[in-house]
Amino acid sequence: MEFAGIKAIVTGGASGIGAATVKLLQERGADVAVLDLNPDQAPAGVKAFHCDVSSDASVRRAVEEAAEQLGGIDVVVNNAGVGAQGTIEANDDDEWHRVFDVNVLGMVRVSRAALPHLRRSSHAAIVNTCSVAATAGLPQRALYSATKGAVLSLTLAMAADHLQEGIRVNCVNPGTADTPWIGRLLASAPDPAAERAALEARQPHGRLVSPEEVAGAVVYLASPLSGSTTGVDLAVDGGMQALRLRPRSAAS
Incomplete structure (x- = not known):
């Protein structure tokens, strides 16, 4: 229960990785608020607030409401984001602006x-949801990869800026995770089963990453027990970024 007394906000916390993170933070003793476009879908037992991260007014209102209800903010999990497919030709300028506006x-x-509240905390931490797309070239992900590359650089810059204020900043880099967005991509594919098999085969451990596995990494980085961990991008990708395995033989 290392999060006892810790107050956390999670954007995009009503589904997928965000919801798994909310549940794990609760289990570890944190008081959690969800900031989401669909707050009514948030996990049971949490405070939930409508928040559109593409609107500064909406963000400021939701953060202040959450801080008031929680009695402060110690942890920020920046998880809200949108996906994008295609090469650089596939999306027009408006879509590039929209996805950067949300993801970065x-x-x-x-x-x-949240910074004014974090500066008053003795266990302040920010965890950003990045992606293996920031560190590996993936086909048909030009726009999405560009935003996640920006998130990785932003995380390092924030970690440097706020370390002396007692605020740690890290990010997680999931591989292809079994989230609602991936579910929608699979459903729209000509052969969903073949597409899923291809995504699973791309990861060395042979399956999609679960939201709960990513949540475990987020909670580690946010934990008061990780006080010397900052400026880190933690891969949760089944070895996709770092490992180069030989193809499995027919016998294996």
């Missing part, structure tokens, strides 16, 4: 609004 500036807005 959304984290800026939430962190900026």
